[in-house]
Amino acid sequence: MDMQSAPSATPLLALRGIVKQFPGCLANDHVDLTVGANEIHALLGENGAGKSTLVKIIYGVMKPDAGSISWAGAPVTIASPAHARALGIGMVFQHFSLFEALTVAENIALGLNNPADRAGLTERIVEISTRYGLPLDPARAVHDLSVGERQRIEIVRCLLQNPKLLIMDEPTSVLTPQEVQKLFTTLRRLASEGCSILYISHKLEEIRALCERATIMRLGRVVAHCTPAEKTARELAELMISAKLKTQDFAHRIGHGAPPRLVLDRLTIRSNQQFGTDLKDISFSVAPGEILGIAGIAGNGQSELMDALSGEIPAGSPKNIMLDGVPIGHEGPRARRRRGCGFLPEERNGHGAVGPMTLAENGFLSAHVRGALDRLGLINRKRTRDFAAGVIKGFDVRTTGPEAEARSLSGGNLQKFLVGREVLQQPGVLVISQPTWGVDAGAAAAIYEALVALAEAGTAIVLISQDLDEILLLCDKIAVIAAGRVSPPMPVKQASIEQIGLLMGGGEAMEAAHAVPA
């Protein structure tokens, strides 16, 4: 514990003994939090630690069962988000609420409490965006903007209200390394001008670089207040998750020289989504035992690539996708699974899993072909239950059993179940997207181990991820997807962060990468 660095002046925001009980879970257990003026304060914790609940209480979305809040020294009851904004609290959510078809200015106008504020709005947007280094064109439609630009809209929307406290929820999960640096510059500038920042994250290096103080939560309780710069990332991580971290040093396997299992040859696909990204001329191959990471910022064609590889969108020509030398571009997901492929898309709810169905049924969903869980058109209930029970046991899924509904599981537990479901089918090729999105560190480690073990057994793995650390940790080769194009894969050891960041931005770097044959 390190309390000396708490500011001596009246804190801007002080929470004392906040308690919030949900059915079956104490989300906040006597939480104290103090944010000083001009301070960038980190709120650090795993998923499920209670950060979101606490922030919702601060922003007036929820009411605490007990505890007190004081704002600039005076006790307050924050009744609603509108009230929070009136006090001077702004919040940038992890998931944006923007209308794709409207312009930047229209989106911002929709979020204003008072219609009278709309006069001269465009000028004020331009003024704020230039002052804080958040370039934005008010007249552009949102669907043309990158995720980083969309985030700027949300930030500018908050800044228009002249907040004294800006809450940022996991702001960097969708940004390139370069964009992260720009965001940090903006946040430091804001803090120096009198707007405190409450920065929620589980990315330790970022917090060490940006935040002056940190409050670390675990299982609903505050476990430490500290100065992040004085701690190593490892110490912070150990505070955040109870157990000592297992050393994760996955030896990068070297190509065996075996023929590739999965080959993409000039795959070009039109997106089936409005405002989706078309895939252009994608070629790469993955050898047995190899993990190929596809890095990139969200919305650059990852979901289309996933759908094309799984067979949800058929390829233009069968030969665009070859599995062990057999053209499979026109086959659907079931046929591809029968040939030994496994897939797991990014979105768990409603795509990789059906929330209202049981785990047994969710196991059946993708495993019935290879697991022979059906017989004569009927579900073999015993085999189906046994399969799900095997996944639950093998992957330490915390649940009541195979009959539990998928939606009753936490994100991390459900993800462990889904990864286990694919891994236990022992696929020859596994395509997996964002395997640790919204998953706590413990579950992520388990998922990493499973993927590495699978690769060591000879599976060719394509890992699509926006988490660069994850790709650098697990993958043998890395390629970058930007605007529907994929750069030629290169060995991870030879890749530099700068180079990857430039490729993520697309444009010239991507052209250059394609011009030089790898």
Next chain:
Amino acid sequence: MQFRLEPRGERSIFWVYGSPVLAILLTILTMGAMFAVMGAPPLVALETFLISPLTSVTGLSSLAVRAAPLIMIGVGLAFCYRANVWNIGGDGQFTLGALAGGGLALFCPTEAFWWFYPAVLLAGVLGGMVWAGIVALLKLRFNANEILTSLMLVYIAQLILVWLVTGPWRDPQGFGFPQSAMFGADATTPNFGATSVHLGCLLAPLLALAIWQIIGRSVLGFQLRVVGQAPRAARYAGFSNAKLTWIALLVSGGLSGLAGIIEVTGPIGQLTTGITPGYGFTAVIVAFLGRLHPVGVIFAALLLALSYLGGDAAQINLNLPNAITGIFQGVLLFYLLGADILILYRFRRLRPAIAITQAAE
């Protein structure tokens, strides 16, 4: 005092089953109030409407006869709705079933082959399937909304029926009435003993149980439920949306067609312009009241069958208009849809406004 609807964040299992019960109670209260307004003593009228039909063997067998088509159509609709395919044209498929099977029964040279009656039933099933198949075709080929197309096809079916029984199929010995000749004995649904209970009354619950097993235990039923609850997950699993839409519509159309041919070869005995009092629409209420579960559908069909009998009884004994059957059904659907909000939302009393303004200071 003000209330606000607040999302629960999950489905309340209690209200999934509690909502039909609440809806039925509210409907009975409303009907009582309506009887009072119409000048009938509410308790007596309710007794006449809801209880008196159940007090005699004749009444109970009529209930079974009325419930049979509702169960058959309702269970087909429940099957279809599970896949998120909203067929509300059960009445049209019922009519086409009656026409297809009835046409065969009227115009095929009838000899007392044992398979003639099954062939007539099969023709009825196929008739309903064709009519629902049009809906599937329009939906998949042109992305036409099945709610609209299935509804419009009801009126087309109705007009074909009227044209046939007033024109080409009119009984020459029928004194000009808009009706066909009576069906022959080899094309008549058999009754049990001297009651009006017929084969369809036995078949309907058996079919409901079969559909129950298909939904719950078969791969097909699983695919249907996945498509209905999470279409993207169905695509991920490789289930064909087009194939499942066809199956959902053909099964529900076939069951409606079967109900139609059994109705005309059984209780009615011929084709007339009035072969359905809106069974296909009532079955929509049946499917929802039964929570899209085949066993629930059986109970819901019995209740709504009772509303037909109750309407007749109220008309005969109390001089009330027969339209109260339709009112009962409409009010019930109204309350059911309203009460279903409680599955996903809860009522929360708003705090007095003063607290908020104080806090805003």
